[in-house]
Amino acid sequence: MGLGLVAHLVRLGVLSSTSDHASVVSINLFVALLCACIVLGHLLEENRWVNESITALIIGLCTGVVILLTTKGKSSHILVFSEDLFFIYLLPPIIFNAGFQVKKKQFFRNFMTITLFGAVGTMISFFTISFGAISIFGRMNIGTLDVGDFLAIGAIFSATDSVCTLQVLNQDETPLLYSLVFGEGVVNDATSVVLFNALQNFDLNQIDVAVVLKFLGNFCYLFLSSTFLGVFAGLLSAYIIKKLYIGRHSTDREVALMMLMAYLSYMLAELLELSGILTVFFCGIVMSHYTWHNVTESSRVTTKHAFATLSFIAETFLFLYVGMDALDIEKWEFASDSPGKSICISSILLGLVLVGRAAFVFPLSFLSNLTKKTPLEKITWRQQIVIWWAGLMRGAVSIALAYNKFTRSGHTQLHGNAIMITSTITVVLFSTMVFGMMTKPLIQFLLPASSNTVPSEPSSPKSLHSPLLTSMQGSDLENATASIVRPSSLRMLLSKPTHTVHYYWRKFDDALMRPMFGGRGFVPFSPGSPTEHTGR
């Protein structure tokens, strides 16, 4: 097969296929590598150092080397990293699935902390990295970078990699940390993208209070309207499926409608210049709360696993892609002129990332702990270190933003731009591989109690197995605690704000939302459902 492939690459003659030959070759290669990643990832499951994303990254790098050697240094990338591919096709299924499978109770219980970390924290990190870059790089001779470029660097390196976080932390073992770090990651992604776009549009030569206020207003508007759009799309899908009761006819229609509505919400948000990431995340949450309960039994199993599978494929593809793209020779031509300077800049950026994250995790955790009464709810010192560490990885969002900033502007061949691209890739690779590899052992070292559960259930990785089931059991518990708490006054709201909000939300949900949009216990069981008996 290998020989045949090479022979094919050589002749490249008249084709029986109607499509472009090069794209057929690259699709073949990518799909074959994806299969290899899945099988290898399975074999390396028990390994404590390597996770699936690192496997994919390494396979991507190796493939890059092989192609580099085969084509004699001409080109290592088969597909050039395309932002469209990333933002339009790969990111939506990953984030949607995260929303769909997240433990809603944990997420909303920590909602304030998550928003604090994701929005305020990212801002702090952005300012730290930006000012660090201005003060350090400003004194170095690295080409023509202006204030806008330095602020963009701040936004680029404030974007944590929520995909990699999913791989490193385990929802079942460390639920609090998972919901904090991952929830923060989603809000952070949105914040970074919003920040980055705002920087592109604002005139940076005249920064005054009005501009800052306008920026903050813009940010709040984006946050609220994106969330609203996601919730609306989720509720609409629930309503349509409940009213038409599509499951009576076809499981496939239900599944198709859920997929398409979720994707539509993302694309609509992009069209309306909102944050698609936030929209599709909340759409996933609403769909798992309402829509998922309105469909047939087999649709539930199918959606749960099909969404997880699509997300899994997209993640693996992403890391493979970043790995292969990293070796693209053109990018490194400038960097190879002055390797010392490249390494220096990458190290400085890594240092800034470390400092920028520390600058908000510890102060904000302290603030968050002030509002909590019981010691159990507080974020311990060790947990803070894990939160700090687990969010250090930089990923595809950073690369996509860096490409957007430093290759699109029309002056690609400039020294400063080229060096920023290579530095971004270096930071992403280093942080994902080195920080990523050290996260699992670090958690086991710092939080041994929770890691004790690992051997008993050796192989439930990435919490994709039964989160919905668990969240259902969780909501039973929730009902129980809600009836025990029984708040009666404003004092209650002040002392336990989250719980009280939650209690009234449940009342509202049961009285108004569920009867209208369906949800657990509010959809009549239909024994005649055509797929009901085949769904087992």
Next chain:
Amino acid sequence: MGLGLVAHLVRLGVLSSTSDHASVVSINLFVALLCACIVLGHLLEENRWVNESITALIIGLCTGVVILLTTKGKSSHILVFSEDLFFIYLLPPIIFNAGFQVKKKQFFRNFMTITLFGAVGTMISFFTISFGAISIFGRMNIGTLDVGDFLAIGAIFSATDSVCTLQVLNQDETPLLYSLVFGEGVVNDATSVVLFNALQNFDLNQIDVAVVLKFLGNFCYLFLSSTFLGVFAGLLSAYIIKKLYIGRHSTDREVALMMLMAYLSYMLAELLELSGILTVFFCGIVMSHYTWHNVTESSRVTTKHAFATLSFIAETFLFLYVGMDALDIEKWEFASDSPGKSICISSILLGLVLVGRAAFVFPLSFLSNLTKKTPLEKITWRQQIVIWWAGLMRGAVSIALAYNKFTRSGHTQLHGNAIMITSTITVVLFSTMVFGMMTKPLIQFLLPASSNTVPSEPSSPKSLHSPLLTSMQGSDLENATASIVRPSSLRMLLSKPTHTVHYYWRKFDDALMRPMFGGRGFVPFSPGSPTEHTGR
């Protein structure tokens, strides 16, 4: 929302999104239309005239009109019909799902008849249409078309629309007809594509016996090697999943691996210049026979419905797309100069399609009936009419081939080429809408006995519900008949060849294949499977 969209289309200014604005708009439109098609298709379910594909086609046409009016006649197509999109992304899931869900027993029992119809029949149809085109169009003044063009027309209009067939016939109501017409459709697609490509490559100026023999040899090679590749990919996936027992770890890995291996088989076939359609079809059959039984319970439900859903979305998208593309104004400029001639040519082509199909369905049915002993197995006169009628629809394969032939060759602006494109679109639209609409009533009129079952189970469309389950029950029956028949001699093989081959195949399957590749009853039940209890 509509206003905002229009406002957006107007300003088209700086974009918050990082991707191309036009593609975001068109993706939004397409996804929204897909949702509309699904909901409308559900509401029109009970209608005897309209099926899902016709709904999608009409919605596509209406959208085309709206865009035509909005842009004041400038452009009606948002995405230009791209063969790559069709052959690389839309066709594989449809054909794979068809193989995955097909009733294997019915299919293999009628294997000889299907191959006869699909291969020999398509050849007959090809020659009939080609010679008809040469003798009629040769006398008309429709631009510079040579023999190669006429032969290409024969190949283009011999490709039936297997996707539409799936929508019109019902696997549960008319299993024999479904397996014959649909099986023929798959082999026919492959034959047409092979024929078409062979015509492109062969030098048509010197046709002699050697060329014809070479052509036939080429065809057999393609048929066999494509089938082999598909079977190999299916068995490989079964072996990998059985050996590694991936389900122990993750349902998502299994599902991902099945999807990717199937797609890889298609793309490999395209790369090796084989017929991807045949390959992925047989890959689907092998996967449903072996791999499907090796995975966890939840993987089974997921794959069954996820593949059906993907296929369903691809089908709907395809018809929507063809409908929208049909109104592209540029194509009609030539035709509008001489509307009479356009209508005349389209009518002649439709007539040739009718005659070309009649020319092989009735004679080959007669031949096939000669080999059958019992009257029950014979294809009745009424069934022959249904087979003839149900295969009259022309679809996306025809359009894709016509685009390949008449727009790629470099002389797009020629009168003859333009008129061939518009005629192809006319034939496809007319045959799908008119012939498609009349098929359901025709079947109910000609075969009232089988259609009696329709009211009792009013809404199990397109047989996507429980085909695998049914095929499992079918294979129990099969075992029973095999033990009753108990063939003992060569006489048996001659009198009931299919049954005997089937008996020995089962023996081989049970003794060698299933122990190696898994399959029903050959995979140990694992109670500890992590997803086992959530799979219900």
